[in-house]
Amino acid sequence: MTVTIRDVARASGVHVSTVSRTFSAPHLVNAETRTRVLAVADDLGYRPNRAARALTTGKTHNLGLIVADIANPFFSSLIKAAQAQARLRDYHVFVADTDEDPQVEEELIQAFAKQVDGVLLCSPRLTNKTIERLGEEVPLVVVNRRVKGMPTVLMDVGRGAGLALEHLVALGHRRIALVTGPSGSWTSKEMQTAAATSEADVVFLGPNPPTALGGLSAVTDVLASGATGVLAYNDLVAIGLMEGLAERGTEVPRDLSVIGVDDIVTGRLGSPRLTTIAMPTAAAGRMAVDLLLHSVDAEGAPGVTTLETSLVVRESTGEARR
Amino acid sequence: MTVTIRDVARASGVHVSTVSRTFSAPHLVNAETRTRVLAVADDLGYRPNRAARALTTGKTHNLGLIVADIANPFFSSLIKAAQAQARLRDYHVFVADTDEDPQVEEELIQAFAKQVDGVLLCSPRLTNKTIERLGEEVPLVVVNRRVKGMPTVLMDVGRGAGLALEHLVALGHRRIALVTGPSGSWTSKEMQTAAATSEADVVFLGPNPPTALGGLSAVTDVLASGATGVLAYNDLVAIGLMEGLAERGTEVPRDLSVIGVDDIVTGRLGSPRLTTIAMPTAAAGRMAVDLLLHSVDAEGAPGVTTLETSLVVRESTGEARR
DNA sequence: TTGAAAGCGCTAACAT
DNA sequence: ATGTTAGCGCTTTCAA
Numbered sequence: 001m002t003v004t005i006r007d008v009a010r011a012s013g014v015h016v017s018t019v020s021r022t023f024s025a026p027h028l029v030n031a032e033t034r035t036r037v038l039a040v041a042d043d044l045g046y047r048p049n050r051a052a053r054a055l056t057t058g059k060t061h062n063l064g065l066i067v068a069d070i071a072n073p074f075f076s077s078l079i080k081a082a083q084a085q086a087r088l089r090d091y092h093v094f095v096a097d098t099d100e101d102p103q104v105e106e107e108l109i110q111a112f113a114k115q116v117d118g119v120l121l122c123s124p125r126l127t128n129k130t131i132e133r134l135g136e137e138v139p140l141v142v143v144n145r146r147v148k149g150m151p152t153v154l155m156d157v158g159r160g161a162g163l164a165l166e167h168l169v170a171l172g173h174r175r176i177a178l179v180t181g182p183s184g185s186w187t188s189k190e191m192q193t194a195a196a197t198s199e200a201d202v203v204f205l206g207p208n209p210p211t212a213l214g215g216l217s218a219v220t221d222v223l224a225s226g227a228t229g230v231l232a233y234n235d236l237v238a239i240g241l242m243e244g245l246a247e248r249g250t251e252v253p254r255d256l257s258v259i260g261v262d263d264i265v266t267g268r269l270g271s272p273r274l275t276t277i278a279m280p281t282a283a284a285g286r287m288a289v290d291l292l293l294h295s296v297d298a299e300g301a302p303g304v305t306t307l308e309t310s311l312v313v314r315e316s317t318g319e320a321r322r
Numbered sequence: 323m324t325v326t327i328r329d330v331a332r333a334s335g336v337h338v339s340t341v342s343r344t345f346s347a348p349h350l351v352n353a354e355t356r357t358r359v360l361a362v363a364d365d366l367g368y369r370p371n372r373a374a375r376a377l378t379t380g381k382t383h384n385l386g387l388i389v390a391d392i393a394n395p396f397f398s399s400l401i402k403a404a405q406a407q408a409r410l411r412d413y414h415v416f417v418a419d420t421d422e423d424p425q426v427e428e429e430l431i432q433a434f435a436k437q438v439d440g441v442l443l444c445s446p447r448l449t450n451k452t453i454e455r456l457g458e459e460v461p462l463v464v465v466n467r468r469v470k471g472m473p474t475v476l477m478d479v480g481r482g483a484g485l486a487l488e489h490l491v492a493l494g495h496r497r498i499a500l501v502t503g504p505s506g507s508w509t510s511k512e513m514q515t516a517a518a519t520s521e522a523d524v525v526f527l528g529p530n531p532p533t534a535l536g537g538l539s540a541v542t543d544v545l546a547s548g549a550t551g552v553l554a555y556n557d558l559v560a561i562g563l564m565e566g567l568a569e570r571g572t573e574v575p576r577d578l579s580v581i582g583v584d585d586i587v588t589g590r591l592g593s594p595r596l597t598t599i600a601m602p603t604a605a606a607g608r609m610a611v612d613l614l615l616h617s618v619d620a621e622g623a624p625g626v627t628t629l630e631t632s633l634v635v636r637e638s639t640g641e642a643r644r
Numbered sequence: 645t646t647g648a649a650a651g652c653g654c655t656a657a658c659a660t
Numbered sequence: 661a662t663g664t665t666a667g668c669g670c671t672t673t674c675a676a
Contacts, residue, residue, distance in 0.1 A: 004669055015647050020671055030645055047459055051373050051382075051436045052669035055652045060373070062433065070401055070417065076393035083419055087426075092433040094416035095392065097405055104409075111384065111414040114371045114653095115437060137369055212587065243591045265534065269565045270592040326653055337663050342655060352661055374653035377668045436669095 003046045012040040023048055051115075063093045063292060064112035064119035064138075066105060068182075070097040072210070072236060073264035074281060078122060078143070081285030089293055091117075100182060100209070102126050106134065113138040118292040121145070125184035141292040143284055145186040151291040151302040153284050157187050157261065160277035160309035161194035164231050164259045167275075167311060169200050172320035173229035173257060179218050179241065180206030181233035187261075188233060195231075203227060208237060215240025219248065228256060228320045235260035235267040235276055242272075242316065253318035263312055272315035280307040325368045334362040345370050373437075385415045385614060386434035386441035386460075388427060390504075392419040394532070394558060395586035396603060400444060400465070403607030411615055413439075422504060422531070424448050428456065435460040440614040443467070447506035463614040465606055467508040473613040473624040475606045479509050479583060482599035482631035483516035486553050486581045489597075489633060491522050494642035495551035495579060501540050501563065502528030503555035509583075510555060517553075525549060530559060537562025541570065550578060550642045557582035557589045557598055564594075564638065575640035585634055594637035602629040 009016040014033060021029045022037045029037075040046075054060040063086055067075040083093045094116065098105040102125045112119050118139035124131060131147050134140065141151045168176055178195050181188040188207070195202040205221045208214035215237035222230055222241065232238035238260030242252050252258050252272055260267055260276040267274035287305050295302065331338040336355060343351045344359045351359075362368075376382040385408055389397040405415045416438060420427040424447045434441050440461035446453060453469050456462065463473045490498055500517050503510040510529070517524040527543045530536035537559035544552055544563065554560035560582030564574050574580050574594055582589055582598040589596035609627050617624065 002669095005671095006669080016669090017648080017671080018646060020669095021646090024671070028645075033645080045458065047432070047435065049436045049669050050433070051376055052652090053671075054373055055377060055654090055669080056671040058652085060437075062437070064416075070392060071395060071398035073393060076398075079392055080419065080421065083421070092418065092430065094386075094418060096414065096416060097402065099402070099405070108414065110369070111372070113369065114373045115382075115384070136367065212591065239591060246593075266588055269534065269561060271568075324653095327655095328653080338653090339655080339664080340662060342653095343662085346655070350661075355661080371653050374668090375655075377653080377670095378655040380668085 003044045004049070005046070007044055008037065008041045008046050011044060012037050024053075060115060060117050061091050062116040063091050063289065064116040065093050065095045065122065066098060066108055066112075066119060066124070067095065067122045068098050068100045068125055069210070070095065073266065074234065074262040074279065075122060077264075077281040078285040081282035082120060082289050085286040085289040089289070091289075091293070098125065100125060102184065106130060109134050109138065118295065120288045120292060123185065123187065125182060127184075139292060139295050141288050141295065143288050146304075149302055151295050152304045153288045153291065154304065154306045155279050155284055156306055156309050157277065157279070158190040158194045160261065160311060161191040161231060162197070163311040164277055165195065165198040165200060165202070167313065167317065168229040168231070168257060168259070169198070171229070171257065171317060174200055174320070175225070175227045176200045176202045176229045176231060177222050177225045177227035178202050178204050179208060179215065179222065179230060179232045179237055180204055181208060181210045181237070183207045185210070191231070191233070206233070208233065210234055210237060212236045212240030212243070215242075216244045219244035222256075223248070223250065229317070230256060230258045232258065232260050235262045235264045235274060238274055238276070238316070239266060252316050255321060257317040257320070259317060268314075275314045275317040276312050278310050278312050280309065283307055325366045326371070327368070329366055330359065330363045330368050333366060334359045346375075382437060382439050383413050384438040385413050385611065386431075386438040387415050387417045387444065388420060388430055388434075388441060388446070389417065389444045390420050390422045390447055391532070392417065395588065396556065396584040396601065397444060399586075399603040400607040403604035404442060404611050407608040407611040411611070413611075413615070420447065422447060424506065428452060431456050431460065440617065442610045442614060445507065445509065447504060449506075461614060461617050463610050463617065465610050468626075471624055473617050474626045475610045475613065476626065476628045477601050477606055478628055478631050479599065479601070480512040480516045482583065482633060483513040483553060484519070485633040486599055487517065487520040487522060487524070489635065489639065490551040490553070490579060490581070491520070493551070493579065493639060495522060496642070497523045497525070497547070497549045498551040498553060499544050499547045499549035500524050500526050501530060501537065501544065501552060501554045501559055502526055503530060503532045503559070505529045507532070513553070513555070528555070530555065532556055532559060534558045534562030534565070538566045541566035544578075545570070545572065551639070552578060552580045554580065554582050557584045557586045557596060560596055560598070560638070561588060574638050577643060579639040579642070581639060590636075597636045597639040598634050600632050600634050602631065605629055
């Protein structure tokens with residue numbers, strides 16, 4: 001039923017290898033023959049079987065991309081950039097969502113192996129050890145996680161958190177709550193490290209799911225902490241937090257200052273507009289693809305790229321209430 | 323370098339077929355042999371090559387899922403449900419984003435063909451004709467589009483739009499703006515059809531990109547239309563619209579009532595909370611997977627499932643200003 | 645420029 | 661229960 005290279009060969013009176021060449025190395029075949037083969041192929045509705053091709057060439061021209069939550073705008077921005085960059089290089093990107101579950105993450109990497117030429121691991125929840133092991137089955141590039149001997153793209157969120165904390169301190173905040181993210185998160189750890197050097201008195205609240213719901217459920221703790229400023233794990237958490245605060249009659253930034261991380265578009269809408277640490281997601285996506293494509297054919301020393309973050313001050317931060 | 327079934331066979335002193343069975347039909351092989359083979363395989367770091375396996379079995383145990391915009395919560399909700407359902411059936415889902423570009427959409431379907439057992443096309447931008455043609459290369463299930471002879475999941479947005487319009491009319495609105503979506507969109511067309519039977523005077527404004535930005539840029543037209551009520555293509559558009567309205571000092575719902583479509587979580591946050599038509603995205607995702615899996619092995623009459631929508635009244639709609 | 649033949653890694657009858 | 665053999669659809673030497 002499915003038409004193969006052999007059918008085309010028979011119908012056009014040439015050998016299979018000629019048909020093969022017509023598709024994978026057209027310049028090696030006589031113009032006339034090529035036209036004829038192409039015509040017959042089109043007529044028969046022939047389509048090269050990419051999986052079979054990959055079996056011999058070892059190249060699928062596909063990339064896998066794994067994220068913890070496809071619904072998080074932070075990831076979708078990265079995904080879009082990665083796709084665009086891959087497209088430029090004649091590659092396709094297949095995305096999979098782990099739903100924050102490390103086991104699913106591992107399973108997906110296995111599923112991707114041999115079906116793609118490499119996979120991008122974004123903010124993985126797996127342990128470094130597991131990642132290293134999986135790296136032997138399929139080329140990996142890791143985003144926002146430091147893994148020994150593996151090509152890596154980092155966003156300097158530690159620096160950003162430092163800036164955010166300084167901003168809060170400058171506004172007179174002395175007690176600050178850090179609403180942390182999932183336990184496996186490198187980003188979360190970086191933020192905690194940055195907090196340790198702050199002049200302010202920082203209390204850690206977490207771990208929390210990295211979602212609006214996570215923020216919403218942290219409201220009570222934040223209120224109880226006595227903090228006048230909050231640095232949230234990400235914008236989603238910050239937005240959920242502000243929503244909960246509004247329900248309790250706590251006004252932002254009058255009663256409490258809130259800072260998020262990521263600079264997702266939702267934070268720029270509504271009121272108050274969110275002060276946040278902007279993450280270079282698009283650049284990271286492009287970078288990761290290039291690193292991966294490079295590591296696929298060139299076997300050199302794995303690169304570590306660190307991208308800068310920046311503080312975007314909007315309306316959710318203000319003078320500490322005294 | 324990459325360890326194959328043959329290496330394992332040699333190292334464990336059995337034939338390749340025994341090794342094959344150990345992995346694909348363990349019950350057919352002696353317990354002792356199995357343990358030994360497994361041990362050797364583990365030792366050598368052997369991993370079955372899923373692509374090669376697919377070549378002989380014809381089954382990859384992967385599903386493709388194509389959406390226009392991965393960043394749209396409407397799609398991510400559907401994707402999550404589809405993934406969960408597929409997981410139940412021992413399948414993996416690979417997602418790809420077309421960026422609203424029909425040509426990319428076609429390319430991606432081609433890329434998926436032979437690497438997955440079927441693909442879910444969500445709110446496609448391709449023409450029916452093209453979809454039908456591609457359906458011959460790989461099993462397809464279409465969501466929110468009626469394609470002849472193809473398994474389909476529909477969400478009854480026409481009905482929902484009717485309800486929304488009635489709600490507006492009941493509040494005294496006589497002139498209503500319908501902010502339409504992309505031109506290839508079936509949903510958009512359904513809404514227009516529903517609008518045609520409304521008692522109110524409905525003006526069509528569009529096409530618009532189905533994003534917050536699209537809504538933002540429609541503000542001027544909406545204001546100029548003289549409408550007192552708006553039905554937007556989706557929640558994202560509605561949110562962008564409300565943002566733009568706020569900037570111009572137009573208050574919702576006092577000066578203008580706004581209704582969206584999808585019931586994304588962002589619409590439930592902030593103020594005013596969005597009145598919207600809830601779409602059964604999760605059910606659609608599950609349904610689509612089951613239809614696809616069914617059409618993969620059973621060749622029956624393609625089913626068309628229509629899912630109900632409902633109107634969720636929140637704070638963005640109110641009495642028409644007189 | 646084209647053909648012949650081997651093989652990518654695996655599975656699936658069919659034998660034994 | 662295990663081995664033999666053929667072959668999935670394609671690419672790629674090597675010869676002609």
